[in-house]
Amino acid sequence: MERLSLENTVSAKLMLSESKIYHRDETIVATKLPFELFLCAGKGSFLIDAGGEQISVSEREAVLVPCDTEYTLDVSEGSELVFAAIGLSVYSNLQVFSLFDMKTYFDGRTGEKITEICRELSELSSEREFTNLRLENAVKIKCDIYRLARIALDSALPKSGGRDIMDRHEKLAAVLEYIHVNIKRNIMQSELSDILEMTPDSFYRMFRRLIGVPPKDFIISEKLRIAREMLALGELPIGEISKMLGYDNQLYFSALFRKKYGVCPTEYRKAAERII
Template sequence: MDFKEIIKYDDLISVLDNFSYITGISANFLTADNQWVENKKKGTCGFCMLMKQYYQNGEACRNSDLAGAQTAQKKKGVHVYRCHMGLVKAVIPLFFNNSYIGALFIGQILLEPPTEEKWQEVFEKIKDQPLDIEAARRSFFNLTHIDHEKLQSVLDMMHIVAKYILDSEMIRISSLSSIEKIIEYIKNHYMEDITLDDLAKMVYLSPTYLSYLFKKQLGITFKEYLINIRLKKSKELIETTDLPIGEISKMVGIEDQNYFSRLFKKKFGVSPLNYKKDKYIYDISKKNANT
C-alpha cells in the first residue's frame, strides 16, 4: 500500500510547513514503512544534505533516524537524541488503535552556538570523505541553535501538532478498507506462506489489532479464513482436475498432506481421497447415463 493512500498528504505537508515557519526548525514525518514526508518551507539543512550525499553514502544518517524512531516507538513518547554528527533531533511517535503509524521529527539543531572546537570534532569524522570540506564548514556554522528552554517549548508544540494530526484524521486508516485489502490479497496469494505479521505491515496495523478486526468483521480468525479459502480451492481442484491429492495440497499452500486431509475431512465430512473417488464414480455414472 502506498503511504499516500492513508495520509492526507497535502494537509500533512501544510502542518509541517507551518510548524517549521513558526519555529524556524525543520519538521518532517517518517511513515511506519520508513518513507519521508518532508516540509517544503524549511527542508533538510545544508550541512545534513552534504552528510547524506557524501558521508558513508548517507547510511549513517538513515541508521540514526531509524534508531531514533524505533526508540521513540518503544518508549511511546518523545525521544531527544544526538545524531552521529552531534546534532540534536527530537522525535515523537504516533499511534492509532495501539498501532504505530509513523513519527514526527524535528531538527537538526545545536543547543549551543557552533564553535571551532565543535567543528574540529566534526572535521575529524569527515576529513577522509569525498566532500567539499569548506562547504561543510560553512553549512556547519549556519546551523540553527536554540537553548534548552526554547527546545522544551518546541517539544510542547510537537505534542500539540501530533495530537492535531491524529484528531483531524490526517492519517486515514479505515478498518473496513484494511480488511477488504487483506481479503483480496489472501484470495490472490492463498497458496503462499502468508503470516498475520506480514499482512499487518501491509495495512499499517499491529498484528494484535488486525486479528481483532478480522474476528469482528468476519466472525472468524485470520487463520480460519485462510484455511477455508485453501480448502475451498482444493475442493475445486479435486472436482476439475485429475491431480494427485498430495500435489493439490501443496498447490493450495498446505505442505503436509496428512494435515491437509484432516482439515478437509473436518470441513467437508469426507477425506479428500474419498471425495475424489466419489467424484470419479459420479462422473462414470453420469457418463454411462448419457450413453
C-alpha cells in the first residue's frame, strides 16, 4: 500500500468566527475547546488568563489559545473582540499546533495581520446562501486559515519528540484516513488490517505499538473527539450526534463521553456556548 504524502493529509477547517462589541465591562470564564482559538482586540482591550499565563491585549493585538486550554477574559467597556476558531490537522487527527512550542501573543504588524484575517473570516463565514459568492468565500476562508497558520508557525519551534509522533502516524496514514472517512459506522479491525495487507493479529500489535492504544479504543476516542466538536459548534441535537456516530443508544453514548471528558454532553455543550 502506497503511503499518503504528508502534504495530502493536511486538513484546515474554520469552526467558528464572530465579532462582538461590549457595552459594559465583562468577565467570561470559558471551558476547554476542541480547536485552536485566535482572539483579537478589534477595538479597545482585554485581559486574558489562559493556562496560568496572564496577557494584556491592546487594540489590533492578538492571542492564540491552544486547543484544550481553559481561559478567562476580562473585557473593557466599548471594546470589540474578534475571533476565529480553526482546526488544523495532519493524518486525520493529529493537531498541527500540538507538535510545536507556539508563541501565544502577537503585537505590532503581526497582531494587525491576525486581526485583519480574523475579521475577514467573521465576515466571510456569515454568508449562508448557496451562491457563487458563497463558493468564492469558501475558497477565501480556506486561504485565510492557512495564512493564520503560517503566521503562527513562523515563530514556532518543533517540540521534542514531534518527529517521532509524525513518523508513527505516517506509517498508519492510510488506516487513519480510512477511519476518518468511515467514522460514522462500525469499523471492523479486519478492514483496517486489509488496508496494510497484514493479518489482524499483526496489525493489532503494530497499531498499539505506534499509537499507544488498541484500534477499537482509538476509534471510540475519535468518535468522541468529533462529538465534542459538534457539541461545541452547537448545531445538532445530542441524540442526532449520537446516531450520526453509530450510537443508537444515547445513554450509552453519554456514558462514554462522560468517562472521557468528565462531563456529560449536555453539560459540555452548555459550558462551550460562550467563547467571547
